[in-house]
Every structure is written in C-alpha cells, then in structure tokens.
Amino acid sequence: MLAPYPRALTPPPEPEAASIPVGKLASGEHVYSGSFAQQFEAALGDIDVDTCEAEGENAFFVADLAQIYRQHMWWLQELPRIVPFYAVKCNPEPAVIRLLAALGTGFDCASNGEIQQVLGLGISPSRIIYANPCKAASFVRRALKQGIDLTTFDNLDELDKIKRFHPDCKLVVRILTDDSKSVCQLGIKFGAPLCDVPALLARARALELDVVGVSFHVGSGCYDPAAYRDALMRARAAFDMGEAAGYNFDLLDIGGGFENGNFGAIAQVVRDSLDEYFPDVDFAPGGRRVQRHRDGLRIIAEPGRFYVHNAFSLATNIIARRQGHVTDGNGPQAMYYQNDGAYGAFNCLIFDHQVVRPKVLTLDQQFVYRPDAPGAGEPDGEEMHSCSVWGPTCDSMDCILRETTLPRALDVGDWLVYENMGAYTLCAASSFNGLRPPRVRYTLGSDIDGAQAVYAVLSSAGHLCN
Structure with a gap:
C-alpha cells in the first residue's frame, strides 16, 4: 500500500485566478489554478501575434496535474495490490x-x-x-x-x-x-x-x-x-x-x-x-x-499513457493559409499551416498511431473554445468548410490531417487546440528545422478538492513553494 496523502497545508487556491501563479515548482515553472479553458484564455491574453517577438506565439501545452492525481486515485481503487512504476518514456x-x-x-x-x-x-x-x-x-x-x-x-x-x-x-x-x-x-x-x-x-x-x-x-x-x-x-x-x-x-x-x-x-x-x-x-x-x-x-x-494521456492539451497557432486548394474536386478547400507538427508533439501520429481532432480556440482573435463541444467547437451558425492541416516544417510529410472540417472564418493568427495529447508527444519532439518544441503551462485544475490535494502533496514533498 502506498503512503497516505497529506491534508492541505494551506487554503486551496482560487480556480478563477487562472493568470496568477499559486506556486512555483522546484525546477522554476509556475503552477496556476483553473480549467484548461481558463488557462488557454489567460495564456492567449498575454500573446499578441502581431507584435510578439520571434517564437512568442509558439505552440504550448496546458497540463492539469490534478488529472494525474485523479488517475492515480483510480488506479489505487481498481488495482490496490499493484504498485505502479510510471513509464518515464511516455512523458x-x-x-x-x-x-x-x-x-x-x-x-x-x-x-x-x-x-x-x-x-x-x-x-x-x-x-x-x-x-x-x-x-x-x-x-x-x-x-x-x-x-x-x-x-x-x-x-x-x-x-x-x-x-x-x-x-x-x-x-x-x-x-x-x-x-x-x-x-x-x-x-x-x-x-x-x-x-x-x-x-x-x-x-x-x-x-x-x-x-x-x-x-x-x-x-x-x-x-x-x-x-x-x-x-x-x-x-x-x-x-x-x-x-x-x-x-x-x-x-x-x-x-x-x-x-x-x-x-x-x-x-x-x-x-x-x-x-x-x-x-x-x-x-x-x-x-x-x-x-x-x-x-x-x-x-x-x-x-504510462494511463496517467498522462488526458492531462495535457496543446494549443497551436495558424501561421499560414492557402485558399481554394482542391485535390480531386471534392477534397479540401483550404490548407492551414500551424506551428507544431509531425517533428514536434505530433510525432504521435507516426510513432504512436494516434488520431487527433482539432478544436477552435479563437476566431478573429476572439476566444471561442468550448471544451464540451462534440465537433470543432465552433460558435453556433459558423459556416464550415473542408480543409487540411499541416505542420510548420519544409517536409511534405509534415501533415496533421489530410482532410477535416473547420470554420471558414478561421484565419491566420487564430488558434486551434488538441485535447488528450499527454502520451508519447513531448517525449519525442525534435527541433527539426530549428523549431522549438512546445512549452508547458501547469495548472492544479478547476476542481477545488483535486487542486487542494495536489497542492498539499507537492508542498509536503518540497516540490512546490510560494
């Protein structure tokens, strides 16, 4: 049996304050509180694609540490006799x-x-x-x-x-x-x-x-x-x-x-x-x-993936678009190019046989993400069109989706999000073409009990400080 979990040492953080760090990891990264949507909205609020420095609009992950905690609790409930040895290679x-x-x-x-x-x-x-x-x-x-x-x-x-x-x-x-x-x-x-x-x-x-x-x-x-x-x-x-x-x-x-x-x-x-x-x-x-x-x-x-698969989501920026591209008369009507691809986090398409589905984070630079939307997460009434999505490198193999459906209003500078990107993504990302792998923004999540538990566990172990 694993050691019991310590109780919270301090009052739980407020999930609404998504842009205010609630602590800092020993490695230096800030940790926030709030949902995936709150983290994406807060992070994008600090990025101006028209004025930022080079790489200022890079793709980035949001990681919910409380989701990893919940997976661990699920493991203990279902397989209490079996001690998990996390597969480091996964993430x-x-x-x-x-x-x-x-x-x-x-x-x-x-x-x-x-x-x-x-x-x-x-x-x-x-x-x-x-x-x-x-x-x-x-x-x-x-x-x-x-x-x-x-x-x-x-x-x-x-x-x-x-x-x-x-x-x-x-x-x-x-x-x-x-x-x-x-x-x-x-x-x-x-x-x-x-x-x-x-x-x-x-x-x-x-x-x-x-x-x-x-x-x-x-x-x-x-x-x-x-x-x-x-x-x-x-x-x-x-x-x-x-x-x-x-x-x-x-x-x-x-x-x-x-x-x-x-x-x-x-x-x-x-x-x-x-x-x-x-x-x-x-x-x-x-x-x-x-x-x-x-x-x-x-x-x-x-x-490995059991712990991290659904704890990470990835935001990518549309850096270019080609309109009117039709392959066979019925194929994609546009090509979108995003700033992460098969040589980055999307290596999972090749090595892990994953299937990804983009959702829309912004349209016309306005935040529109709907995590519970079954499709692309577009606002009601948006006209959709067939398109393909490509990575940023000069390799024609760097294709994310040869055909998908996204809002016709999606433009250069807008953002997409890919959920469930925690397993076998970051671990094999390269710097091919001189492109930097995505960074990670950490959150304790929006569930107050989960946030409190993770905060207490990390603080007690000396991994999180104010």
Whole structure:
C-alpha cells in the first residue's frame, strides 16, 4: 500500500485566478489554478501575434496535474495490490515525475538518461526498475554505480553482460505475450517465448545470478482486456519454470498497455486472473511459493499513457493559409499551416498511431473554445468548410490531417487546440528545422478538492513553494 496523502497545508487556491501563479515548482515553472479553458484564455491574453517577438506565439501545452492525481486515485481503487512504476518514456516532464514521486509510485526507466533524470530529482534508486531487456554495457556499469539493482532480460547474451558488469543485480525474465490487440506491438522486439525460458534460467543458475521474477508487456494501448488474462497465464507458467530451475520468484511485473477508456474492464480481468493464477495459498504472505519476501508476491506495473494521456492539451497557432486548394474536386478547400507538427508533439501520429481532432480556440482573435463541444467547437451558425492541416516544417510529410472540417472564418493568427495529447508527444519532439518544441503551462485544475490535494502533496514533498 502506498503512503497516505497529506491534508492541505494551506487554503486551496482560487480556480478563477487562472493568470496568477499559486506556486512555483522546484525546477522554476509556475503552477496556476483553473480549467484548461481558463488557462488557454489567460495564456492567449498575454500573446499578441502581431507584435510578439520571434517564437512568442509558439505552440504550448496546458497540463492539469490534478488529472494525474485523479488517475492515480483510480488506479489505487481498481488495482490496490499493484504498485505502479510510471513509464518515464511516455512523458518525462519533471512536474509529472515530481508529482508521481510524491504520490509514492515507482519508475520504469529504459535508459541511462531516464535513470539520471529520476535520480536527479532526489528519488531513491530502489524505486526504479531498469525495464529494458537489451542494454548498453556502459549503461549497466552506470546502473551499478548508481545503485540500480533491478532489471529485465530476455536473452542469453544479456545474462553474460550482467554477470560481467553487475553480478549482484536482481533480474526479471521478460516473457513474450500476445500483443496483437494493442496499438503498438512490442513482441516483435522484446520478450522470450516460454519455450526459451528454461534455457535462460539454466544459464542464469550457471552464472550464479539472482532471478527474482517475471515481467511481460501486452503492448502499448491495449484494447482487449482479455490479453492480460492470457499474459498472466503465461507468467504463471514461467513462475513454475523458475521453481523447477531452483528459483523462488517473488516479483511479478505486468507491464503497461493500460488504456483510460477501458481501464475498469482491464482491472477486472487482472484481478480475476491474479486470483486464478497467483492464488493466496501460494503467493500471499506465508504462502508456499513465496518464502523469502515477508509481504508475499510483489506485483508492479508500468503504466504510462494511463496517467498522462488526458492531462495535457496543446494549443497551436495558424501561421499560414492557402485558399481554394482542391485535390480531386471534392477534397479540401483550404490548407492551414500551424506551428507544431509531425517533428514536434505530433510525432504521435507516426510513432504512436494516434488520431487527433482539432478544436477552435479563437476566431478573429476572439476566444471561442468550448471544451464540451462534440465537433470543432465552433460558435453556433459558423459556416464550415473542408480543409487540411499541416505542420510548420519544409517536409511534405509534415501533415496533421489530410482532410477535416473547420470554420471558414478561421484565419491566420487564430488558434486551434488538441485535447488528450499527454502520451508519447513531448517525449519525442525534435527541433527539426530549428523549431522549438512546445512549452508547458501547469495548472492544479478547476476542481477545488483535486487542486487542494495536489497542492498539499507537492508542498509536503518540497516540490512546490510560494
């Protein structure tokens, strides 16, 4: 069980004062209060596209830290036995990591750089799993020096590497699962088939390495909860192989893949499958299968997008427009160019297979955003037209939407917003063509209870000051 949440240390901030910071993070960023709409309106009030300095009208994110807090509370409600180790690669924003650290999560790091970032925020190495089965030798040596002593493997050569450079490291064998029901499939690159596990464990025993458990990953963005049942069945088989090899596993890592839209259904499958394949008689404290860990079987997971997907929204500025563009007589009537694209936050279109939908922030420089609007969020009565949306670089591949519908009145200088942009966006944004990735404006949200809770958690941990 994670540590309880502290009560608020001060009266909660007023959400109406969206342009007034309620605190500052240790890294220097201001934190505000108020909704996404309030933050966008306040931020745009400080930007004059006709007079600002170069890059003054750059695209920017608004991040609601209270939404991350709510996701964490949801996780504790649905999967109280499973400690989340946040997948840093999904969104490595320092404020996200600071908040999750204060909430008591662990961290799934895939590289030396991610490890150094987490450690640099004062987080203990004991809260890190180096969850990359194929690591550079220099990274393994650095992990030893930094006290990182839990990592995954799925091949014989990795065992030889660990023996040479970090022989006391605790190892977790990553097995192959069926990831065909996920948006991003990882099994083509990682995971040992069950038929290979006995040989891997035999080699680990010969090298006198300590294998402590099993991990798997059903793929990023899993849309079939049943995939977890199949994976847990395979994991139990791997546990049995470990016992046959003379090991007493006490760690199960069920990986990531958790989607916000079907999380409740996934959690139900996971709970039921754990009862079926890892019953208390074997794996609870005192169970016959877990003898060396007083708390019984330790279960962790590696959620990423679950925490941040809907906590970030992105505002982009229309920097150019071409009118009258028709591709086939029925295609887009205009081309809009915005100041962030596929080489920036919208790399998610390529690498994460996301589908984005723009809403209108401003028309004729007037704020018109309607977060609850089902379509583009246009004011009533606005004439719409077919158009395409493009990024700012000189690459013709930099296309956001080849065809969509937006108000005909949308003009150069106006703003669009893209919701649910927290996962696998900022993490892979580049400076191609010399363009700066979007900055982030943080808020505690408009819900007073959530804002108060986050304010208290961050303040108590020393991550937020006045």
